[in-house]
Amino acid sequence: MNCLLCHQPMTVPWTPATLWRRDWVCPSCEDRLTPLHGGCPRCGQPNETGETCPDCIRWLALGLDLTVHCLYAYDEAGVEWLHRFKFSGDVAIAASVAPVLRKLREPGVTYVPVPLSDERLRLRRFNQAELLARKIGPTRQLIEKNEVSSQRELGKEERRHRTNPFTVPTSVKYGKIILVDDVYTTGTTLHQAAFSLRQAGATEVSAICLFRALNKSKTRPI
Amino acid sequence: MGELIVASNGTRAIRFGICQRCLSTNVRTFTCHHGSCAYCRNCLYLGRVCRCDFLEERDITTPPETTELTMPFELALAQTRVANQLLAWWDDRKTGLVHAVCGAGKTEMTFPVIERVVNEGKRVLIVSPRKDVALEWVERLERAFTVPVTRRYGGGEKASIGMITVATAPLLLNLRHVFDYVLVDESDAFPFAFDVTLWRTILRVGKGVFVFITATPTVWQQMVSTVHLSRRYHGFDLPVPTLVKQTDERLFDFCRRHASKPRLLFVPTKPDLERYQKTLEDAGFTCRMVSAETEERTDALHWLQETKGIVLATSIWERGMTVRDVQVGVVESEHRLFSTRGLIQMAGRAGRKPDAPTGEVCFFYGERTFRQDLAIRAIQKANRR
Numbered sequence: 001m002n003c004l005l006c007h008q009p010m011t012v013p014w015t016p017a018t019l020w021r022r023d024w025v026c027p028s029c030e031d032r033l034t035p036l037h038g039g040c041p042r043c044g045q046p047n048e049t050g051e052t053c054p055d056c057i058r059w060l061a062l063g064l065d066l067t068v069h070c071l072y073a074y075d076e077a078g079v080e081w082l083h084r085f086k087f088s089g090d091v092a093i094a095a096s097v098a099p100v101l102r103k104l105r106e107p108g109v110t111y112v113p114v115p116l117s118d119e120r121l122r123l124r125r126f127n128q129a130e131l132l133a134r135k136i137g138p139t140r141q142l143i144e145k146n147e148v149s150s151q152r153e154l155g156k157e158e159r160r161h162r163t164n165p166f167t168v169p170t171s172v173k174y175g176k177i178i179l180v181d182d183v184y185t186t187g188t189t190l191h192q193a194a195f196s197l198r199q200a201g202a203t204e205v206s207a208i209c210l211f212r213a214l215n216k217s218k219t220r221p222i
Numbered sequence: 223m224g225e226l227i228v229a230s231n232g233t234r235a236i237r238f239g240i241c242q243r244c245l246s247t248n249v250r251t252f253t254c255h256h257g258s259c260a261y262c263r264n265c266l267y268l269g270r271v272c273r274c275d276f277l278e279e280r281d282i283t284t285p286p287e288t289t290e291l292t293m294p295f296e297l298a299l300a301q302t303r304v305a306n307q308l309l310a311w312w313d314d315r316k317t318g319l320v321h322a323v324c325g326a327g328k329t330e331m332t333f334p335v336i337e338r339v340v341n342e343g344k345r346v347l348i349v350s351p352r353k354d355v356a357l358e359w360v361e362r363l364e365r366a367f368t369v370p371v372t373r374r375y376g377g378g379e380k381a382s383i384g385m386i387t388v389a390t391a392p393l394l395l396n397l398r399h400v401f402d403y404v405l406v407d408e409s410d411a412f413p414f415a416f417d418v419t420l421w422r423t424i425l426r427v428g429k430g431v432f433v434f435i436t437a438t439p440t441v442w443q444q445m446v447s448t449v450h451l452s453r454r455y456h457g458f459d460l461p462v463p464t465l466v467k468q469t470d471e472r473l474f475d476f477c478r479r480h481a482s483k484p485r486l487l488f489v490p491t492k493p494d495l496e497r498y499q500k501t502l503e504d505a506g507f508t509c510r511m512v513s514a515e516t517e518e519r520t521d522a523l524h525w526l527q528e529t530k531g532i533v534l535a536t537s538i539w540e541r542g543m544t545v546r547d548v549q550v551g552v553v554e555s556e557h558r559l560f561s562t563r564g565l566i567q568m569a570g571r572a573g574r575k576p577d578a579p580t581g582e583v584c585f586f587y588g589e590r591t592f593r594q595d596l597a598i599r600a601i602q603k604a605n606r607r
Contacts, residue, residue: 088266088270089266089270090263090266090270091250091252092250092252092263121255122255124255125254125255125259125272125274126252126253126254127255130253131252131253134253
């Protein structure tokens with residue numbers, strides 16, 4: 001069996017899963033992504049004290065309370081992984097984080113991927129957030145996105161003051177909703193999506209995000 | 223005829239679970255924007271193809287030109303014989319195999335036939351197993367021919383196809399029926415030998431006339447008509463390997479004996495590289511390591527040539543490298559990664575220059591295997607022929 005990520009031959013451990021699992025990741029590839037521990041309870045931004053970070057205090061001051069569970073740091077390995085997944089389109093490597101995502105599954109929760117605009121979806125062919133959400137649990141596409149320009153080139157303040165591109169066409173009155181996205185940079189996307197959901201009547205909204213961009217890192221947020 | 227591009231009309235990129243571009247079945251299903259879909263993981267580096275994509279052939283060849291040939295040196299008698307045979311094969315549009323020993327001057331022998339093919343307005347492709355070898359081909363071709371050489375390996379320009387193209391195999395996957403004459407250099411080397419689909423792709427790239435050039439043909443390459451060249455161009459015998467029982471002391475002895483010459487030690491795997499470097503350093507030798515992951519391979523080659531040091535290499539260096547007066551040792555030559563053909567190629571690194579036509583080749587063994595014996599016997603047979 002070859003490793004899913006590095007294609008090198010590897011020995012598959014002998015577990016019951018040996019019989020049905022198709023994708024295996026070798027140990028050296030497995031610990032390339034750095035998981036986030038402790039840090040800000042709202043967004044996972046690493047700090048020693050475990051206090052709420054200043055950015056989150058600003059979100060709270062705006063009256064937007066959203067807990068985002070971020071899994072990995074968006075460092076160099078994270079950038080490489082996400083580029084491969086999202087831009088090269090090697091979608092199968094989502095299976096390397098699938099076991100971690102699967103453990104986050106809760107009963108009775110609807111997982112809502114953050115949508116792409118139609119134009120972008122046609123260009124990329126898939127919605128990366130939806131593929132990740134499918135690894136967690138039952139998904140439902142509740143949100144629609146209007147055409148807006150990419151956030152890629154925007155700075156922190158410009159991102160914050162963007163008008164809300166998300167609309168929720170139906171009313172969602174019951175059940176718990178968890179939003180799923182790939183990267184948390186400033187949190188604008190997720191907070192706007194959560195705001196739209198709450199306006200449509202959702203009571204319990206939280207979010208799961210695969211990567212957390214570190215504020216002081218040199219890597220440009222995507 | 224032309225390059226396969228993703229277009230709106232054409233044939234489906236993935237049919238029956240087989241990627242139509244690279245013929246692999248490494249196809250994964252996923253959720254596309256329209257629903258369930260599949261994409262090929264094998265040829266992602268050429269841009270992703272999905273089942274909802276269509277492939278279309280587009281002609282990207284440039285208008286034909288003529289060329290002039292300036293030979294870098296006069297061909298020896300044996301080389302002329304092979305060159306004439308190649309010309310005859312081309313006139314009959316026949317496929318053939320050139321079975322020439324390592325260091326016989328295979329590159330220059332093909333120049334007359336390349337010239338004739340190009341002047342007839344046909345396109346030539348030279349496939350090499352690795353980028354370093356491709357670079358060397360380009361360098362020599364550009365010195366000998368007046369037409370520009372298209373480079374189709376990682377880093378080369380890939381927009382159009384001229385009269386002469388030098389390529390590595392993976393970047394030929396999206397070409398179909400372009401080249402009238404295909405020279406497959408080192409046709410038993412790594413990417414071809416283990417990947418049947420790659421071999422099929424090579425056959426699809428050409429229009430039916432192929433020439434395989436190698437020192438160690440596999441059995442199924444010997445099916446086509448063969449011309450042998452079993453003498454190096456300087457006329458000396460190939461160095462015959464000696465079998466030496468491997469102990470650390472004998473290894474050091476080999477290194478000490480040739481202290482004033484560059485020494486090249488082949489080891490089977492990457493972990494072995496570090497292990498043997500440690501043993502050699504404990505004994506007071508300095509050495510460098512070369513493996514597929516080493517970036518500065520040409521740099522190591524110059525270092526070996528100039529400082530006359532010791533280089534530990536994996537089988538990445540078994541082909542296509544020339545160092546003057548190098549002494550070759552194969553450590554753990556009973557390892558299953560050292561095939562007969564690999565051992566012959568490694569032995570062929572020694573004595574490639576006319577001013578240093580011999581060298582010592584040692585197979586260090588822990589156990590004796592048939593592969594060692596077959597390699598030695600093949601070299602002796604070539605010397606007798």
